[in-house]
Amino acid sequence: MAEWEIRKLRILRTLREKGTVTATAEALRMTPSAVSQQLTxxxxxxxxELLQAHGRRVRLTDAARLVLRHAEAVFEQLERADAELTAYLRGEAGEVRVGAFSTAVPALVVPAVRALRATHPGVSVRVREAEAGEAYDLLACGEVDLALSLAAHAPGAADPAFTRVPLLADPLDVALPPDHPLAAAAGLRLADLAAEAWIFGGSGPWSDITRAACEAAGFSPHQGHSAAGWTAILAMVEAGMGVALVPRTAAVRRDGVVMRELSxxxxxxxxxAAVRRGARDAPAVARMLDALRTTADRLSEQNT
Incomplete structure (x- = not known):
């Protein structure tokens, strides 16, 4: 196979456009002898043979025109590659793989993807739902570029492998059945529900968060039922089987459930959010982080 060199092909194309070796050398800021040597x-x-003498000028041969016909397709593709690379460097193109826990996907990730698609359609996002702790395993092994989780399950701020980015302080409301004596009570406190049967997972982040919140209010919650999914938890609350703490971003309206903000x-x-150390400056990742922060800020304003 023949050896093709882009620089020499550009010289040949310029010669076709300019007509003389001297004009080609001036256009490319080369000497005429250097142009001749490169084409030889x-x-x-x-x-x-690429050139034929024609008086004091040179003329392209049929072989040269054939070469340039194919070279034009190469030049076009290189222009596209250059444009895409420029867009990538500006954060206008690229792919970001996001690992996120279940309730973060509809509340944070999807709105952020929509916003990013509107402003930077060249940036594509691939989402992978994962448990809170698993998201960081995926990040560590390079299967995702950005992980969303709960602070209690994220790497420590001093971890040299990751950079953490705080996004949202999500309020926890209490889910009660409508006929509960405290469903309409003024100034509801978490401690008022110390004797209730609580519904939360047997283990994992939500179990830890529920227990920690109740203990901070002065009591240890009695776990009446164990469930991990919000559909199951709210269905049991609706049936009067117990009460539950529910993140505001995860709450789904149900006619048979009253959501109460704690006074x-x-x-x-x-x-x-977390990224591998140094990856925060990758343009596409930075764009996604910006979109997530904007979405989180909007949610924070709605929750105040």
Whole structure:
């Protein structure tokens, strides 16, 4: 196979446009002898004559025109590559793989993707739902570029492998059945529900968050039922089987459930994003982080 060199092909194309070696040299800021030498080398590499003497000028051979016909497709593709690379460097193109826990996907990730699609359609986002702790395993092994989780399950701020970005302090409300004696009570406190049967997972982040919130209010919650999914938890609350703490971003309206904001205590779960150390400056990742922060800020304003 012949050896093709882009620089020499550009010289040949410029010669076709300018008509003389001297004009070609001036356009490319080369000497005429350097232009001639490069074209002689290209001819030898391709094994064909590229130029014919025509008086005091040179003329392209049929072989040269054939070479340039194919070279134009190469130049076009290189222009596209250059444009895409420029867009990538500006954060206008690229792919970001996001790992996020279940309730963060509809509340934070999807709105952020929509916003990013409107402003930077060249940036694509691939989402992978994962448990809070698993998201960081995926980040550590390079399967995602950005992980969303709860602060309690995120790497420590001093971890040299990751950079943490705080996103949202998500308020926790109490889910009660409508006929509960405290469903309409003024100034509801978490401690008022100390004797209730609580519904939360047997283990994992939500179990930890519920227990920590109740203990901070002065009591240890009695776990009446164990469930991890919000559909199951709220269905049991609706049936009068117990009460539950529910993140405001995860709450789904149900006619048979009353969501009450706490007047004191006001527990929150803290949502953070993390990237591998140094990756925060990658343009596409930075764009996604910006979109997530904007979405989180909007949610915070709605929750105040």
């Amino acid at each position: 080398n290209l001819s030898a590499q391709l094994g064909v 004191t205590d006001r527990p929150r779960r803290h949502v953070v």
